Amino acid sequence: MGNQQSSLDFKALQRAFIMYDTNMDGHLQAEEYANALLKIGFTPDFKLCELCFRLIDTDRNTTISCDEFKQFMDRLSKVHTPDIFDMIACAADANGDGIIDSKEMKTVQKFYSKPNFPFQEMTTQQFVHVLRTTK
Numbered sequence: 586m587g588n589q590q591s592s593l594d595f596k597a598l599q600r601a602f603i604m605y606d607t608n609m610d611g612h613l614q615a616e617e618y619a620n621a622l623l624k625i626g627f628t629p630d631f632k633l634c635e636l637c638f639r640l641i642d643t644d645r646n647t648t649i650s651c652d653e654f655k656q657f658m659d660r661l662s663k664v665h666t667p668d669i670f671d672m673i674a675c676a677a678d679a680n681g682d683g684i685i686d687s688k689e690m691k692t693v694q695k696f697y698s699k700p701n702f703p704f705q706e707m708t709t710q711q712f713v714h715v716l717r718t719t720k
């Protein structure tokens with residue numbers, strides 16, 4: 586009680602992860618992941634949701650493991666009121682240093698082919714701004 590809820594409920598997301606791991610293999614498939622987000626009231630654009638999923642999946646085996654999910658959540662927990670763009674930025678910052686370097690940027694570009702997408706190194710905050718303003 587008295588604890589102000591941020592836009593993303595981490596405990597709920599964790600429960601959702603477990604709940605949506607329907608075959609109990611400790612991994613989430615893209616569809617399970619999207620359903621988990623929907624379940625907690627998060628209704629991001631499908632394309633952005635998919636991009637986020639691919640970035641969280643750091644070993645690129647097309648599923649999100651508990652470890653991958655936890656690493657992502659650790660980075661996301663530093664954001665005050667995360668939305669889908671913050672989620673993407675945290676997922677894109679694979680080494681968690683708060684900077685999207687050119688290598689991490691290339692990975693994003695691979696899954697999110699927008700024209701005029703910047704390639705210079707930037708902070709995750711600057712990156713979130715680019716995502717919000719890139720049409």
Ligand SMILES: [Ca+2]
Pocket residue numbers: 642643644645646647648649650653
């Ligand atoms: Ca994976």
Ligand SMILES: [Ca+2]
Pocket residue numbers: 677678679680681682683684685686689
């Ligand atoms: Ca980084």
